[in-house]
Amino acid sequence: xxxxxxxxxxxxxxxxxxxxELFETQSKDGIIAFEVLNLIVSKHExxxxxxxxxxxxxxxxxxxxxxxxxxxxxxxxxxxEFKPMLPETIEKYHTSIAELFxxxxxxxxxxxxxxxxxxxxxxxxxxxxxxxxxxxTQSLLQETRELKANVKKIDYREKIxxxxxxxxxxxxxxxxILDINHSTSVANKLYEISEFSNKYRLNFDDESAxxxxxxxxxxxxxxxxxxxxxSKILTNELLPLIERIRTExxxxxxxxxxxxxxYKRKVPKLLKRKEVSVYSASTFFNAAEIFEQFKNDTxxxxxxxxxxxxxxxxxxxxxxxxxxxNLPVENFFKWCNKTLKEDYKTVEIEKFFALTTLAxxxxxxxxxxxxxxxxxxxxxxxxxxxxxxxINQHGIS
Amino acid sequence: MEFPNHHRHxxxxxxxxxxxxxxxxxxxxxKENEQSYLYFFKASFNYDLKLTQDYAYIVSDESxxxxxxxxxxxxxxxxxxxxRDGKNFLERIQFSEFEMEEIENxxxxxxxxxxxxxxxxxxxxxxxxxxxxxxxxxxxxxxxSDNRFVFTSAHKFxxxxxxxxxxxxxxxxxx
Numbered sequence: 001x002x003x004x005x006x007x008x009x010x011x012x013x014x015x016x017x018x019x020x021e022l023f024e025t026q027s028k029d030g031i032i033a034f035e036v037l038n039l040i041v042s043k044h045e046x047x048x049x050x051x052x053x054x055x056x057x058x059x060x061x062x063x064x065x066x067x068x069x070x071x072x073x074x075x076x077x078x079x080x081e082f083k084p085m086l087p088e089t090i091e092k093y094h095t096s097i098a099e100l101f102x103x104x105x106x107x108x109x110x111x112x113x114x115x116x117x118x119x120x121x122x123x124x125x126x127x128x129x130x131x132x133x134x135x136x137t138q139s140l141l142q143e144t145r146e147l148k149a150n151v152k153k154i155d156y157r158e159k160i161x162x163x164x165x166x167x168x169x170x171x172x173x174x175x176x177i178l179d180i181n182h183s184t185s186v187a188n189k190l191y192e193i194s195e196f197s198n199k200y201r202l203n204f205d206d207e208s209a210x211x212x213x214x215x216x217x218x219x220x221x222x223x224x225x226x227x228x229x230x231s232k233i234l235t236n237e238l239l240p241l242i243e244r245i246r247t248e249x250x251x252x253x254x255x256x257x258x259x260x261x262x263y264k265r266k267v268p269k270l271l272k273r274k275e276v277s278v279y280s281a282s283t284f285f286n287a288a289e290i291f292e293q294f295k296n297d298t299x300x301x302x303x304x305x306x307x308x309x310x311x312x313x314x315x316x317x318x319x320x321x322x323x324x325x326n327l328p329v330e331n332f333f334k335w336c337n338k339t340l341k342e343d344y345k346t347v348e349i350e351k352f353f354a355l356t357t358l359a360x361x362x363x364x365x366x367x368x369x370x371x372x373x374x375x376x377x378x379x380x381x382x383x384x385x386x387x388x389x390x391i392n393q394h395g396i397s
Numbered sequence: 398m399e400f401p402n403h404h405r406h407x408x409x410x411x412x413x414x415x416x417x418x419x420x421x422x423x424x425x426x427x428k429e430n431e432q433s434y435l436y437f438f439k440a441s442f443n444y445d446l447k448l449t450q451d452y453a454y455i456v457s458d459e460s461x462x463x464x465x466x467x468x469x470x471x472x473x474x475x476x477x478x479x480x481r482d483g484k485n486f487l488e489r490i491q492f493s494e495f496e497m498e499e500i501e502n503x504x505x506x507x508x509x510x511x512x513x514x515x516x517x518x519x520x521x522x523x524x525x526x527x528x529x530x531x532x533x534x535x536x537x538x539x540x541x542s543d544n545r546f547v548f549t550s551a552h553k554f555x556x557x558x559x560x561x562x563x564x565x566x567x568x569x570x571x572x
Contacts, residue, residue, distance in 0.1 A: 160563075251556050254561070258469060272460060
């Protein structure tokens with residue numbers, strides 16, 4: 001690079017607006033298209049395209065351009081506009097730090113120059129790692145706050161998706177990286193290195209290496225403190241905040257869905273109020289009364305009565321003839337009972353009453369005697385008391 | 398047979414459709430005797446007792462569907478209007494006091510005005526005032542004065558219902 005550093009810095013200062021716009025374009029589109037570059041440059045009325053290439057601020061990619069990483073990072077840092085990085089990107093530090101540490105440990109008594117270089121590289125890696133974590137936490141926090149305020153007016157469902165993705169893909173994995181109790185976490189590795197440095201900063205034959213170990217040790221103490229703070233931000237602030245966004249969005253989406261058709265949706269069951277209290281002064285006795293009914297219950301079986309007998313029809317003529325034959329009948333009711341018993345094995349009360357209707361026959365001459373007399377007649381299980389009636393004559397005969 | 402303290406109070410409250418809240422002493426008794434009460438309500442009335450960290454209440458098929466629907470409409474409208482107004486609806490419902498005047502403002506200026514006017518319990522200021530009293534009786538809100546109230550933790554019962562709508566729809570889509 002031919003240009004003086006001061007010239008480049010002055011150039012950046014003078015044309016900061018153009019560069020900031022180019023930065024924004026690249027952040028959004030990933031690249032700066034040739035036409036877009038021309039458009040931005042002409043808008044600001046300063047054709048600086050050749051200097052941008054000459055100072056190696058832009059590098060050509062096919063027919064388009066991109067800002068070189070070193071400048072991109074510088075502007076990003078100045079603007080504090082970091083995009084959250086996937087934790088996989090941060091996780092790579094575990095490999096590089098672990099590898100350097102392994103080499104330092106294994107060759108602790110080896111070449112002092114190499115050891116010094118490795119300690120230096122390790123310090124740089126630790127610093128880069130921490131800076132990346134800090135940037136990621138800050139950018140996640142900023143994005144989350146924006147999501148919370150819904151600056152971009154995004155839909156609730158999209159909010160749920162975004163919040164869930166940040167939790168699952170960024171925050172939880174990042175938290176794992178920072179979890180000192182997790183054996184494979186970067187934080188745990190840093191703790192191990194800090195123990196190691198502590199030992200060698202006090203007890204090592206080479207003084208300059210001892211100084212380097214001491215520097216590394218204090219750097220790690222600082223980094224561990226900072227990581228702990230970042231981890232706390234994640235778990236105490238960011239995670240609850242984003243969980244809340246997710247819950248809120250889910251609930252509001254649910255309500256909006258419900259309001260689309262509030263009378264067709266099933267609603268939660270809410271007990272109908274009971275007007276009568278389950279307790280009253282007499283509840284106990286009422287309940288006892290009901291339960292007492294079932295206290296000594298025996299099984300009761302009901303069977304359909306069989307009606308195999310043919311329906312009996314009173315043959316009035318037949319019995320009138322029989323009565324006439326037996327005249328005079330001294331005791332009409334006893335005669336009825338006797339006659340039926342002659343005709344049937346058992347005498348049902350219906351038959352008995354049917355036969356007694358003969359006593360009301362107009363042609364019959366009834367004699368009730370001078371004094372009322374009663375007899376008891378047994379029909380099956382039934383004993384009936386009947387008056388004594390004598391029949392002397394039927395009709396004119 | 399011995400029953401825990403406050404048994405009568407617990408049964409009366411739950412049977413009248415009230416939510417029992419964690420700050421009530423009856424909630425503690427329920428919590429300590431959870432299994433017995435689960436059995437008691439099932440065996441005595443065929444009701445299911447739900448005991449969560451935010452409330453206790455009874456589930457039965459003898460449900461007052463109309464009231465439940467109106468409560469859902471009320472809370473959904475309020476949540477929607479609070480959010481539209483740039484407020485954090487969940488935090489407001491959970492932690493702050495409402496004045497009837499504020500509710501009136503939201504309801505009278507709501508874009509869901511047709512739905513509100515067609516609902517017997519929410520259609521006008523008087524109906525809404527009665528409705529608030531019903532919510533108070535059920536322990537869903539607590540009146541702090543004649544025209545001010547706060548939501549109790551029982552409101553989560555309805556918020557859970559809203560999240561279930563989304564979960565249910567998502568499961569249906571997956572199926």
